[in-house]
Amino acid sequence: MSVIDEKVQQLKGFKLHTVKTAKFKTNTIVWKMKSPLKKETVTARSLLPHVLQSNSEKYPTTAKLRSYLDELYGASLFTDLSKKGEYHVMSFSLEIANEKFLSDQTPLLKQAFDFLANILTSPNTSGSAFDASTVENEKRSLKQRIQAVNDDKMRYANYRLVQEMCKEEPYALHVHGQIDDVDAITPESLYAYYETALKEDELDLYVIGDIDENEVAAYANELLQFSDRTPQVMDVRQTSIKKADTHTVKEEQDVKQGKLNIGYRTNILYGEKEYYALQIFNGIFGGFSHSKLFLNVREKASLAYYVASRLESHKGLMMVMSGIDNGKYDQAVGIIEEQMKAMKNGEFTEAEIDQTKAVIKNQLLETVDTARGAIEVLYHNVVSEHSVSLDEWLTGMDAVTKEDIVAAAEKCELDTVYFLYGKGEAN
Numbered sequence: 001m002s003v004i005d006e007k008v009q010q011l012k013g014f015k016l017h018t019v020k021t022a023k024f025k026t027n028t029i030v031w032k033m034k035s036p037l038k039k040e041t042v043t044a045r046s047l048l049p050h051v052l053q054s055n056s057e058k059y060p061t062t063a064k065l066r067s068y069l070d071e072l073y074g075a076s077l078f079t080d081l082s083k084k085g086e087y088h089v090m091s092f093s094l095e096i097a098n099e100k101f102l103s104d105q106t107p108l109l110k111q112a113f114d115f116l117a118n119i120l121t122s123p124n125t126s127g128s129a130f131d132a133s134t135v136e137n138e139k140r141s142l143k144q145r146i147q148a149v150n151d152d153k154m155r156y157a158n159y160r161l162v163q164e165m166c167k168e169e170p171y172a173l174h175v176h177g178q179i180d181d182v183d184a185i186t187p188e189s190l191y192a193y194y195e196t197a198l199k200e201d202e203l204d205l206y207v208i209g210d211i212d213e214n215e216v217a218a219y220a221n222e223l224l225q226f227s228d229r230t231p232q233v234m235d236v237r238q239t240s241i242k243k244a245d246t247h248t249v250k251e252e253q254d255v256k257q258g259k260l261n262i263g264y265r266t267n268i269l270y271g272e273k274e275y276y277a278l279q280i281f282n283g284i285f286g287g288f289s290h291s292k293l294f295l296n297v298r299e300k301a302s303l304a305y306y307v308a309s310r311l312e313s314h315k316g317l318m319m320v321m322s323g324i325d326n327g328k329y330d331q332a333v334g335i336i337e338e339q340m341k342a343m344k345n346g347e348f349t350e351a352e353i354d355q356t357k358a359v360i361k362n363q364l365l366e367t368v369d370t371a372r373g374a375i376e377v378l379y380h381n382v383v384s385e386h387s388v389s390l391d392e393w394l395t396g397m398d399a400v401t402k403e404d405i406v407a408a409a410e411k412c413e414l415d416t417v418y419f420l421y422g423k424g425e426a427n
Contacts, residue, residue, distance in 0.1 A: 003390040004019055004378065004390050007020075011217070012221065012224070012225040013203060014203035014224065015204050015382075016220050018206075018208075018213045019207075019209075019374065019378075020211055021210065024208070024209050024210070025101045025210075026098055027108075027208070028094070028095050028207070028208045029094045029096070029205070029206070030091055030206040030372065031116060031205050032090070032091050032205075032206070032382075033091075033197060033201040034204070035087065035201045035232065036088070036234050037083065037087060037170035037171065037234075038088075038170065038173075039173060039178075041088075042174075042178065043181040044177075044181075044185055044193045045081075045090065045197070046081055046177040047135075047182070047185060048190060048197065049080075049090045050142065051134055051135055051190065052123055053065075054138060055134060057118065057122040057124055057125070058122065068115070069115075072096055072097075072111060073097040073102070075094060075115075076093075077092070077094050078093055079091060079092050082175060083173075083175050084314045084379075085171070085314030085315045086236055086314075088175070092116065096111075098209055100210060109215070110219055113224075116223075117223035117224055120198075120224070125191060126187075129186075129187035129188045130191050135185070135187045135190060139185065142182055146176045146177065146179045147179065149174065149176070153253075153255050153257075154321070156259075157259035157261045157418060157420045158261060158319065158321060161262075161319060161416060162319075164416050165317070166240075167241070169239050171317075198226060199227055200229055201231075203226060204379070205224065206375045236314065236316060237316075240315075240316065242265060243416070246414050246416070246417060247417070248416075248417045249416065249418045254422065255326075255420060255421065255422045256422060258323070258326040258329065258419060258421045259323055259419070259420040260333070260418075261319060261322070261417075261418045261420075263318070263415045263418070264318040264319075264340075265316060265317065265412070265413045267413065268316060268408060269313065269384065270313035270383075270386065271386025274407065274411070275313070275396075276397045276399070276400050276404075277400045278408040279311070279360055280353060280356050280357060280360065281343060281412075283359060284343065284352050284353070284405070285309055286307065286310075286320055286339075287309055290352070290356075290359075291309070292339040293307045294308070296335055297335050297336060297339070303322075303328050303332045303335065305322075305323040305324070306323050307321070307322040307323075307336075308320070313380070313384075314383050326421045326422045333417065337414075340409070343405075344410055346402060348405075360397060361397065364390065364394070
């Protein structure tokens with residue numbers, strides 16, 4: 001029996017993904033809209049889901065909308081924005097009790113579909129424009145979200161590394177857009193973009209729970225109908241611009257702790273056969289508390305307050321993030337480089353490989369133990385256009401050898417070093 005049994009069917013303008021499982025006492029519905037990252041649309045796109053979730057034609061105030069959710073046994077609605085490779089993804093998540101477990105047999109799943117359809121297709125508008133006060137409120141909130149990145153220096157350093165590393169690539173754009181573009185958005189222009197997104201985005205609906213899959217398909221078919229479209233595809237290998245030499249950027253600000261972030265091009269994407277080895281390479285290098293970076297940079301040399309590496313699987317990047325004393329730049333960079341050389345030279349044990357495989361497996365299984373986590377794992381297949389089941393993922397990792405990991409390490413190329421340091425400090 002597979003870990004996740006996903007059924008996919010094409011409906012009118014979107015794909016329906018269902019997972020029938022008795023694991024949860026709630027039903028989770030997630031609507032995803034995917035479009036290429038573009039400078040011209042990224043800010044409007046960051047604003048749009050927040051405007052849609054604030055109110056609708058049927059629930060014209062946030063208070064009325066939230067009150068109705070309370071009536072649905074405390075159902076929860078929230079939106080999220082993410083970057084997946086060169087794509088900008090909007091998600092609308094609705095979690096609702098399963099009526100099978102209630103004494104009152106109210107058709108909650110049907111009501112949840114009605115509600116989601118109302119949010120997505122019947123917004124609070126005046127003519128061909130969103131409600132003006134809603135747009136203004138959400139514009140203020142968007143500015144605050146963008147500003148919050150600058151105020152949180154760990155997040156700021158991550159963003160600046162990507163910005164420097166991916167100059168002139170769509171991935172350099174921030175998920176929340178650009179603060180200078182917020183004021184220019186009007187209720188009319190945002191509504192025009194909303195109509196375009198519904199016509200052109202790749203649309204996917206996920207439903208997970210103890211459900212009748214035919215019943216779910218009937219609700220979806222009845223309430224959500226869109227025009228057919230051919231999804232826009234971005235070729236990451238064509239949009240990636242490799243530098244001739246390593247790019248080093250040092251930035252001075254009023255910070256007590258330096259932020260040293262280093263970016264590598266992995267040249268391996270999700271769905272490719274080397275991806276499993278790349279995951280294990282990252283785990284041994286910097287992904288976990290038993291990794292080389294953690295043990296050598298933080299524990300042995302006491303150079304970093306934190307240090308870790310993470311993959312951007314759909315863009316082919318690996319980022320090392322660390323917090324160091326302002327004067328320890330050269331030493332920290334040197335030790336991080338030594339750990340990369342050690343990986344390329346195969347200086348790691350079978351025990352480290354086995355431990356990393358076990359941690360990754362546990363992490364994956366913990367992720368899919370929640371409905372939204374399972375959806376995020378399944379959505380990798382939509383973004384990558386590769387169909388990889390969780391069983392294949394686990395089997396693929398099991399088969400990885402030391403030689404495979406060294407080959408993945410060899411493909412990693414140092415691209416950009418970014419250092420944010422304190423004013424007047426040596427660096």
